[in-house]
Amino acid sequence: MASLPIDTSKFTGIICAVSPAPRVANRETGQLRVDRDTGKTVYQVGLCLMAGASADVVNVSVAGEPAGVQLGMPVAVRDLVATPWENEGRHGIAFRAAEIRPLSAPATPAGKGAGQ
Numbered sequence: 001m002a003s004l005p006i007d008t009s010k011f012t013g014i015i016c017a018v019s020p021a022p023r024v025a026n027r028e029t030g031q032l033r034v035d036r037d038t039g040k041t042v043y044q045v046g047l048c049l050m051a052g053a054s055a056d057v058v059n060v061s062v063a064g065e066p067a068g069v070q071l072g073m074p075v076a077v078r079d080l081v082a083t084p085w086e087n088e089g090r091h092g093i094a095f096r097a098a099e100i101r102p103l104s105a106p107a108t109p110a111g112k113g114a115g116q
Contacts, residue, residue, distance in 0.1 A: 003081040003096075011049050017057045018046025019071045020100075035063035045069060045100055047077065058095050066100040074103040 008014065020043045023033040033042040040063040048057050060080065069075055079098035085091060 003083045006080040006082055006095075008077050008080050011051050013048075013050040014075050014077055015048045015050070016045060016069050016071055016073045016075050016100075017048040018044075018059070020045045020062075020066045020069055022065075023061060038063045040064040045075075047075065047100070060095040060097050060100065062097045062100050068102045069100055070102075075100050076103050 023042045023044050025031050025033040034040065035042050042061050042063055043065055044059050044061050045066060046057055047060050048055050060077070066075075077097045077100050081096055083094045083096065085094055
C-alpha cells in the first residue's frame with residue numbers, strides 16, 4: 001500500500017509520550033527489528049500529536065536510536081508517513097519517520113553526518 005506523507009508543520013506541538021524502545025522482530029528469540037536500508041535497529045516512540053484542541057498518541061518507528069529523546073520532551077519529526085495495512089482480517093495504520101530529535105537540537109542536513 002502507498003505511504004501517505006504527513007505535514008508535521010500543521011501540528012501545534014509534538015511531545016514524546018512514550019520513551020524510545022527497540023522493536024522486537026521475534027519474541028521467542030528476542031531478535032530486534034532491523035531497517036532493511038540502513039541496517040540500524042528500528043526503535044518505536046510514542047508521540048503525542050497536538051492540533052488545536054485535540055491530541056492523539058501514535059507509535060512511530062524510526063531507524064536508529066533517537067538520541068536525546070526523553071519522555072515529556074518536545075520533539076521534531078522529519079519525513080513522517082502513514083501506511084495503511086491489513087493482515088488476516090486485522091488492519092491499522094503504521095507510522096514511520098526518517099528522524100525524531102529533541103526540538104532544541106540543531107537540524108542535520110539530509111545526507112550529512114557528524115564531521116562532514
